[in-house]
Structures are given as structure tokens and as C-alpha cells.
Amino acid sequence: MSDGTRFIHTSDWQIGMTRHFLDADAQARFNDARLEAIRAIGRVAAEESCDFVVVAGDVFDSNFLHRRTVYATLEAISECEVTFYLLPGNHDALDPSSIYQTPEFGERKPDNVVVLDEPGLVEVSPGVQVIAAPLLTRKPLTDLLADAIAKAGIEGGGKSGIRIGVAHGQLDSLVPDEANPALISLASAEQNVRDGLLDYVALGDRHSTLDAGETGRIWYSGTPEPTDYVEDDSGNILVVELDGSKCRVEKRHTGTWSFIRREFPIDGADDLRVVDDWLESFSQKDRKILKLAFRGTVSIREEAELGEILDRASDLFAAVEDWDRESDLAVRPDDDDFSDLGLSGFAKDALDRLVAEASTGGTDLDDPSRAARDALGLLYRLARSGT
Ligand SMILES: [Mn+2]
Incomplete structure (x- = not known):
């Protein structure tokens, strides 16, 4: 019987995600980075002697991906030395069109992949159980973590060993939206932790890392590679150690891409140099996606110069988007x-x-x-x- 374990909590790999502002070359690099993240997770797992990896949903960005993408994902996992427990999320729900039930997934699934395809208990290593709350449809109608705990029939009884909840969805504390019946109750998750029914809750769906609530044992890992401008702390995985009564969670940065939004006041040639210097200051420009806004007044000549600066940037960076909504540049x-x-x-x-x-x-x-x-x-x- 185990009273200690160390594992990796990750989620929202969104393998196969396409972004409309990336051209074909940049999209290919973006895809590669998401696969490289799997290998990075495998390396951290080995360094930290982790017993297993849980992926709390949205492994795939869609149930409809080219089989090449499925193959590449499974190949990357197969190169790792730990077992990966994959939870179907809303993007890769275990519905009739599920990617997990395609021949390409079934035929190439390595031994170190387990799909958490049923709500309830799974033993993941000696004395360590996962309570899985897979999405069986894109839009569930109940709190699936609460359902999975009820199904596991663990309430009331004492437990030995370690138990980890794995779920995908928003906590009600973060999205006060009573119209969504699938929100996960933070209060009941915390109660289950305090009652000792769960030692840790591994959540997915939010792409930024978050220590939710008061227990220090309920976390969103966030995505290992950023996916959008709005994320405030993405590109991480969590190394979780449960030992006796202790829980230690260490955030490790794995992301290699960034989304950056920036607004510039422009009122003359000096401000154009500020833009140019700022653009030049980045390393690994081909992994940076920018959205820029300009406010102020420029002459025709300065507008043309700004155009040249941005044209050059668009061939240096992964993408340079116009932040139209925030832009207000008058040309005189x-x-x-x-x-x-x-x-x-x-x-x-x-x-x-x-x-x-x-x-x-x-x-x-x-x-x-x-x-x-x-x-x-x-x-x-x-x-x-x-x-
Ligand atoms: Mn997601």
C-alpha cells in the first residue's frame, strides 16, 4: 500500500489545433511544438521519477484529425517511459465520433497509453487510484466530477492509499453562470478533499495554470504550449507529489511559443523607432504571435515607414496581427x-x-x-x- 506518489498533471494539449492567422509554415511549426511538448513531459517525468502522467482532457483539439496527427501523437507518447492516462475532454469527447475509437488510434495505441473512458475508479499504480470523469458528450449536463465520485461509491467509507480526481470543465467559482449545468462545484470538491476522499483534483479546460480554492490540492495545469492571447499563465505542466499528509505542486514551464498583445502610442518618427526596437528585442521570433495596435497621428511618410516595419516583422515572426479594435491611427x-x-x-x-x-x-x-x-x-x- 502506497502513501506516496509523484506524477505529472497536464491538460489541454489541443493537438491538431489550427490558428487562422498562421501561414502554412508557421502552422507546421506550431503543430510540431505541441508534439514536442509531449516529449518534454516525458523528460520531466523521467527526471522527477514520476509514476505516471494524467492528461485532464482536450488531448486532441478535435475528434476529426488526419490520422497522421494521431500517429504522431501516439509515437511521441510511446517514446516516453511512463504511462499516460488520457481523459476525453470537450474537444475530444468520447461520443460516437470519438477519435479514441478510430482504427488509427486503436491500432497504434502504445502500451503506455490508457484512455480513461469510463467514469469511476482506475488503479494507476500500486495503491494509487484515479477517479476519472470523462466527457461522453461535448456538452455534458451535470457536474461530472460529482457524478464520478458518486459512481465510485467511495463516499462515507474510509480509504487506504491515494486517490486523484481527474476532470475537465470550468469550476463554478470561476464562471458564475447558473445556466451551465456542467460546472464543477468547487465547494464539493474542497469538501471531498477535506474529508480525505480525494488527495488531489487534476483539472483541465482552463489553459492557464491555477491553484483553485483554499486546499492547495485542486489545480488547473493549463496547456503545455500557449494557444491564445487571453491566457495569463500558460505553457506549464505540474509535478505533483503526494506524500503522507503533504501535497507539493511544482509548476514547470514547457511552453516555447508566446502570444503577445501590445498597444503603441505613435506621434512621430521616434515612436516608430520604439516599435522597431521592441520588435528587434525578441529572440525566437518565429515562435511569437503578435497582435499590435497603434494610436495617434502620423504623416503619410511615417505610415509608409510603419508599413515597412510591419511587413518585415510579418516575415520574421510567426504572425503579426492587426489589433483593429484597439487601433486608432489618423494619417495626416x-x-x-x-x-x-x-x-x-x-x-x-x-x-x-x-x-x-x-x-x-x-x-x-x-x-x-x-x-x-x-x-x-x-x-x-x-x-x-x-x-
Ligand atoms: Mn481545452
């Missing part, structure tokens, strides 16, 4: 924007008309002055590249 033609371009004749006439039109203000997409400013920006870049 200055007389000296075009004086050194040496335009004459009909080009000069067109230039003068565009400048007059552009000066009428208006920022709506269909405003003629905006079209005139865009045309001026293009003229500026074309004329400059021709000189």
Missing part, C-alpha cells in the same frame, strides 16, 4: 512628405488632388478621404522605391 498628409520625391507633370497633379482629398478628414472605410490617404501611402512607397 504633410507637405514635406512628397517634396523630396521629385514628382512632376501628371503625377504631381494627381498628388496635389489626393492631398487635397485626404485632408478632408474622415476615418470610415468608405470615406473618400481614406481612399485618398491609402493611395498617397502607396504613391509614397512606389515613388521612393523608384528613386
Whole structure:
């Protein structure tokens, strides 16, 4: 009988996730990083002499992935020396279309993979049990952790050994949304911990790491590779040690990608240098996804320069997105924007008309002055590249 164990808690691998702002090359690197995370987990498990790994849901981003992706996932796990217990989450629910029931998964499933495909108790190592709460449908209608505990029939009785709850979904304390019947009750999870029915609760669904509630034994691991801008602490796994009455949880950073949002005030050429320096300051740019907003007023010349800076960045970084909602950049033609371009004749006439039109203000997409400013920006870049 065991009174101690060490294991890895991870979740939300989202293998196969696609992001619309990544081009084909960047998407391929993003996919690779998610597979590399599995190998990183295997290395940490070996270093820390972990007994097993629990993946608390959303191993796969979808039930409909190319079999190449399924193969690659299972290959990566098979290279690790511990057993991985995979819980179906909402993205990879154990419904009739489940990826876990496809021939490609079944035929290539290595010996060190166990799918937690039924609610209830599973012995994962001598004296250590998991209470699994798999999603059998994308949108469950009850608190599946509470259901799994009820099904396991452990309430009231004493226990020997160690018991770990594994579930996927939001805690009611985090999403006060009474309309969602599937929220996991934090109060009852904490009560089960205090009563000694559960020694630890491994949760998935939130992509940021979180120590939930007061017990120090109920955690979201977060995703091992970031998936979005809104995550405040993603790219981690947890090494959990349960020993007698003690619980120690150590966060280990595994993420190699980052999502970064940033807003810049722009009011002249110096501010453009700030943007350029900030972009240059990053290492591993090909694993950084940026969303940028600019506020202020620029001349046509400065707008064109900003365009060049961003064009270059978009070929250096994994992606550079426009943060439209937060952007408010007014473009004002200055007389000296075009004086050194040496335009004459009909080009000069067109230039003068565009400048007059552009000066009428208006920022709506269909405003003629905006079209005139865009045309001026293009003229500026074309004329400059021709000189
Ligand atoms: Mn997820």
C-alpha cells in the first residue's frame, strides 16, 4: 500500500489545433511544438521519477484529425517511459465520433497509453487510484466530477492509499453562470478533499495554470504550449507529489511559443523607432504571435515607414496581427512628405488632388478621404522605391 506518489498533471494539449492567422509554415511549426511538448513531459517525468502522467482532457483539439496527427501523437507518447492516462475532454469527447475509437488510434495505441473512458475508479499504480470523469458528450449536463465520485461509491467509507480526481470543465467559482449545468462545484470538491476522499483534483479546460480554492490540492495545469492571447499563465505542466499528509505542486514551464498583445502610442518618427526596437528585442521570433495596435497621428511618410516595419516583422515572426479594435491611427498628409520625391507633370497633379482629398478628414472605410490617404501611402512607397 502506497502513501506516496509523484506524477505529472497536464491538460489541454489541443493537438491538431489550427490558428487562422498562421501561414502554412508557421502552422507546421506550431503543430510540431505541441508534439514536442509531449516529449518534454516525458523528460520531466523521467527526471522527477514520476509514476505516471494524467492528461485532464482536450488531448486532441478535435475528434476529426488526419490520422497522421494521431500517429504522431501516439509515437511521441510511446517514446516516453511512463504511462499516460488520457481523459476525453470537450474537444475530444468520447461520443460516437470519438477519435479514441478510430482504427488509427486503436491500432497504434502504445502500451503506455490508457484512455480513461469510463467514469469511476482506475488503479494507476500500486495503491494509487484515479477517479476519472470523462466527457461522453461535448456538452455534458451535470457536474461530472460529482457524478464520478458518486459512481465510485467511495463516499462515507474510509480509504487506504491515494486517490486523484481527474476532470475537465470550468469550476463554478470561476464562471458564475447558473445556466451551465456542467460546472464543477468547487465547494464539493474542497469538501471531498477535506474529508480525505480525494488527495488531489487534476483539472483541465482552463489553459492557464491555477491553484483553485483554499486546499492547495485542486489545480488547473493549463496547456503545455500557449494557444491564445487571453491566457495569463500558460505553457506549464505540474509535478505533483503526494506524500503522507503533504501535497507539493511544482509548476514547470514547457511552453516555447508566446502570444503577445501590445498597444503603441505613435506621434512621430521616434515612436516608430520604439516599435522597431521592441520588435528587434525578441529572440525566437518565429515562435511569437503578435497582435499590435497603434494610436495617434502620423504623416503619410511615417505610415509608409510603419508599413515597412510591419511587413518585415510579418516575415520574421510567426504572425503579426492587426489589433483593429484597439487601433486608432489618423494619417495626416504633410507637405514635406512628397517634396523630396521629385514628382512632376501628371503625377504631381494627381498628388496635389489626393492631398487635397485626404485632408478632408474622415476615418470610415468608405470615406473618400481614406481612399485618398491609402493611395498617397502607396504613391509614397512606389515613388521612393523608384528613386
Ligand atoms: Mn481545452
